[in-house]
Amino acid sequence: MNIKHFYDEALAQGSFAIESEGKVALVDPYRDIEPFVKFSEEHNAKIVAVFETHPHADFISSHLEIQKRFGATIYVNEKVGVSYDYTHMGHGDEVKIGQVTFKALFTPGHSPDHNSYLLLDENREQKAVFTGDSLFVGDVGRPDLREGAGNIQVSRKELAGMMYDTVNDVFADLSDDTIVYPAHGAGSLCGKNMSSDLSSTIANEKANNWAFQIKDKGKFVDAFLEGQSFIPKYFPNSVEVNRKGAKALDEAVKNAEKKDGLEIPKGSIIIDTRAKEDFKKGHLKGAINIQNKEDDKFETWLGSIVAPDEKYYLIADNDEALNFAIYRAAKIGYENNLVAAVTNPKGETVTDPQVNLDDFKNNPDAYTIIDIRNQSEVADGKFFDSAKNIPLPELRERASEINTQKPVVVHCAGGYRSAAGFSIVKSLLPNAKVYDLSDAVKEFKQLTTTSSNS
Known part of the structure; x- marks a missing residue:
């Protein structure tokens, strides 16, 4: 045996x-x-x-x-x-x-x-x-x-x-x-x-x-x-898909629509799977950044942000990365609502400025801080006393709760989720100044841990 x-x-x-x-x-x-x-x-x-x-x-x-x-x-x-x-x-x-x-x-x-x-x-x-x-x-x-x-x-x-x-x-x-x-x-x-x-x-x-x-x-x-x-x-x-039985994975990936240079219709849900550094250098207006590296929780966050009855597009740098994104989407049955997977998409592109960390450290009250961690994580301690908690899976539905009278800073626990959260807030509140605290959150997390232990 x-x-x-x-x-x-x-x-x-x-x-x-x-x-x-x-x-x-x-x-x-x-x-x-x-x-x-x-x-x-x-x-x-x-x-x-x-x-x-x-x-x-x-x-x-x-x-x-x-x-x-x-x-x-x-x-x-x-x-x-x-x-x-x-x-x-x-x-x-x-x-x-x-x-x-x-x-x-x-x-x-x-x-x-x-x-x-x-x-x-x-x-x-x-x-x-x-x-x-x-x-x-x-x-x-x-x-x-x-x-x-x-x-x-x-x-x-x-x-x-x-x-x-x-x-x-x-x-x-x-x-x-x-x-x-x-x-x-x-x-x-x-x-x-x-x-x-x-x-x-x-x-x-x-x-x-x-x-x-x-x-x-x-x-x-x-x-x-x-x-x-x-x-x-x-x-x-997924419960329903498994009760019925899914088609072969190879078939699902092979049959997915792949396009090069497609102009994606305005108002579409666009999931840009590139690294956050590349995304911020230039991306389609309104795109959501869910990074798709080997160790990332791409499946979980795709299926937490996009509902199974919503149509969406995938964007990647090249065909290999595109096929990998389709493969991972199919692991949770999301090939069925994929409109197309796209390389070199056409359309209006925007860049994302970085937050001035010195100003943020010295004047945190001048910013609206959005903590997109899960409620159970926040219960273990906040990084910023004034932060408003809107968990990432709820962000698309609750973005209107965010105070945009001040610049908005989005953070998670380590920098991965905040790329998605920041891009969601920016896409839904286009007139607001929105920043991603990204990996810099680890510095504030360390300060909070040190303070609580002293």
Whole structure:
């Protein structure tokens, strides 16, 4: 038996391949199937099964493409209400793949239709449990993503109660040395306190995961519901796409409209994916700057700023960068509302001046300061007492709240998000003086930290 963990750093999302006697089963495969194909070829094996824990909100799964390409059977709980051929896996149901057995565990709480899959070795000993978005390392999957989405829609409070039962009646009964393989790690928006560790054991979670420590159900529910982060605009859409099954990633990227020298209509949503330094030297008027470097959270912020029913354009420096942007947009199902991906766009261009840092440091009250961090981040401390908090995902809807009688300075925690926030404010309030504090925020962040510790 071979178990391979595939991890997408941008989405903090894990997929798994399990090989036994020339047969491969996948658990929660992300949209790019090539790593799974390579794994099966390396082991001279065939992909025969896909186990889906639930319809994911944060990424698009490749289960349908794998089924069509390899004839693999998709196993999922019937409560999901899917639109493709599948085999139902209810609590306790088993499927043998080579010499290993997958046993379904019904584990609602993050969603009302969630399965985990317990892996039994050839001696029927518990080897691992693939917990999807139910049990994480140090946390459990948030209960507030399925209000208004999915085949079954349940209130967050009901789901929180279900998670208490899942933790105490299902996971607590597993063998202590069973390895825990969750679908997410630190940085994912599917939980709030996830560890940076990508795997654990049941014993470790019983000892250290907060969800196992609270034995009163009411107190568990209250603690679970408190302090959850924002929900990106694309999450409910991804649930529906995954319930129906998405087309092949290669097809999605290949079929996207690509144009060189296109004049983009005025009033369009334009996402300029270039580095912020290049963007500020010259960009189309009204464009939003979401940077698309390898380590950036491009998918998350694209899907948090642009709604899934909004049409948009992508801009990049060259064809390679353009294809990379389309690829990443497709990872969250956003190729469907992409009008065109453009190099060398025509139209009115503008440049962006830099803030006078000395003046800003000496006269902060002369500026309107907009803090676009999440509310949970601001709760841990402001960098500027006078700053108004408008989280980046809400900025397009709330820009009218900004006082433009003074120059506006936009900041985040490290400089990446503020490029997007600054460009949104500038596009919506064209008569205002708007500046991006950018990476310089780290200096003020350090001063705040030093002051609070002194």
